Amino acid sequence: MGVKEQFISRAFFSGSGLVGDPTRRDFLSAAAALLVGLGLPSTCLAGGGQHGSGGSGQRVVVVIFGGVRRAETFAPEGIENIPHLSGDMLRRALLFADIRNEGVTAHFNAISSIFTGNWQRVDDWGKFAPTTPTLFEFFRKQLRVAQSDTWVIASNKALTSLIGASSASEYGPSYGANVVFPKQLMIAAVINALDAGRTGNLANRGKIESELQAMLEAGNYEGLGWNVFEGANRLDARVRSMIEDAISTFVRSGGPTSGDELTYLVSREVMRKFSPRLLVIIFSDVEVAHFGSYALHVAGIRTGDRLAYQVWRDIEADPEYKGKTTMFVLPEFGRDPDGSATNGFFNHRSDAESTRSTWMMALGTAVEKPGVIERPVRHVDLCPTVAGLLGCPRMELQGMPISEFRV
Numbered sequence: 242m243g244v245k246e247q248f249i250s251r252a253f254f255s256g257s258g259l260v261g262d263p264t265r266r267d268f269l270s271a272a273a274a275l276l277v278g279l280g281l282p283s284t285c286l287a288g289g290g291q292h293g294s295g296g297s298g299q300r301v302v303v304v305i306f307g308g309v310r311r312a313e314t315f316a317p318e319g320i321e322n323i324p325h326l327s328g329d330m331l332r333r334a335l336l337f338a339d340i341r342n343e344g345v346t347a348h349f350n351a352i353s354s355i356f357t358g359n360w361q362r363v364d365d366w367g368k369f370a371p372t373t374p375t376l377f378e379f380f381r382k383q384l385r386v387a388q389s390d391t392w393v394i395a396s397n398k399a400l401t402s403l404i405g406a407s408s409a410s411e412y413g414p415s416y417g418a419n420v421v422f423p424k425q426l427m428i429a430a431v432i433n434a435l436d437a438g439r440t441g442n443l444a445n446r447g448k449i450e451s452e453l454q455a456m457l458e459a460g461n462y463e464g465l466g467w468n469v470f471e472g473a474n475r476l477d478a479r480v481r482s483m484i485e486d487a488i489s490t491f492v493r494s495g496g497p498t499s500g501d502e503l504t505y506l507v508s509r510e511v512m513r514k515f516s517p518r519l520l521v522i523i524f525s526d527v528e529v530a531h532f533g534s535y536a537l538h539v540a541g542i543r544t545g546d547r548l549a550y551q552v553w554r555d556i557e558a559d560p561e562y563k564g565k566t567t568m569f570v571l572p573e574f575g576r577d578p579d580g581s582a583t584n585g586f587f588n589h590r591s592d593a594e595s596t597r598s599t600w601m602m603a604l605g606t607a608v609e610k611p612g613v614i615e616r617p618v619r620h621v622d623l624c625p626t627v628a629g630l631l632g633c634p635r636m637e638l639q640g641m642p643i644s645e646f647r648v
């Protein structure tokens with residue numbers, strides 16, 4: 242985090258200095274929640290294209306939560322934190338009770354392993370792409386699927402755009418997913434407003450909103466921290482307006498706000514405007530645990546539970562998705578056990594059951610019959626499973642397709 246960002250961060254978090262009237266405080270508290278992600282590599286984004294015709298016609302939505310222990314979720318003492326997952330959703334779901342991360346329990350490697358079907362051991366902070374092709378690349382290359390059909394929308398500050406495509410020869414970014422980090426877009430926009438000496442305009446939400454809109458419309462993508470995948474020199478107009486709408490809704494909402502709320506709003510817009518056949522949503526409010534607040538960590542779990550349920554309801558309400566979509570919900574890993582040398586729930590570095598074993602919920606078309614599967618299933622087994630649902634040819638991977646689904 243640079244000096245400027247530290248200053249802004251302090252100003253927002255302290256609630257003093259720049260902060261005056263209540264309207265301003267509302268907006269700043271929203272912005273503060275977003276500022277956690279400062280100083281990250283810029284967003285990659287590209288849009289456009291028509292739906293490819295290949296494959297099964299099925300759609301898949303994967304919702305990922307960051308690190309969440311069983312103790313705070315699907316355990317007698319944790320169930321109150323996940324009223325939707327353990328209630329309305331569980332009744333129609335297949336719950337895998339022992340999902341195992343047998344690889345590196347750090348964010349980039351965990352997500353890379355889930356979406357390549359091979360245990361990845363690349364840089365923890367996403368400086369290098371996964372070494373074997375991602376599900377997005379398989380899907381797009383094998384079935385000639387457009388980029389606008391595969392999206393990753395993430396709050397997680399430990400990810401980079403390199404999560405969307407591998408470094409494998411014959412694959413790579415030209416077959417990658419659209420990768421969007423809404424929180425970073427928002428932060429970049431706020432910082433730009435301050436940079437441009439227009440801090441006086443922070444006085445109310447409406448003005449901030451028009452600042453954000455103006456910057457988005459200015460076409461100054463670099464200044465916003467936007468980047469476009471190589472080969473695409475300008476942002477697709479539909480993508481730009483979608484982001485504008487979502488930010489505008491977020492700024493106007495005035496309710497409880499967090500990075501995950503914004504990620505949800507952008508995901509919803511992407512579903513409405515592009516109806517991608519493969520959508521990955523990565524929430525990470527729970528990762529506030531690294532700062533040591535158990536209460537905020539649990540609040541993040543509750544937010545994730547609520548937003549996952551909203552995603553499911555959006556699927557059920559959208560004719561493009563209803564009846565032809567399977568949704569998966571899973572954490573990246575657990576967290577360390579209480580009393581461990583790494584500070585318990587703060588981190589996720591221990592080679593312990595509490596860190597390696599979590600759960601996964603599946604709902605929708607591919608679920609024949611609700612129930613609980615107790616046998617262990619590995620993270621790398623999800624990629625070939627989803628590939629099969631989408632109609633991709635069989636791949637050579639460490640992961641094996643999960644047999645309980647109707648293809």
Ligand SMILES: [Zn+2]
Nearest residue numbers: 308348528531
């Ligand atoms: Zn973490």
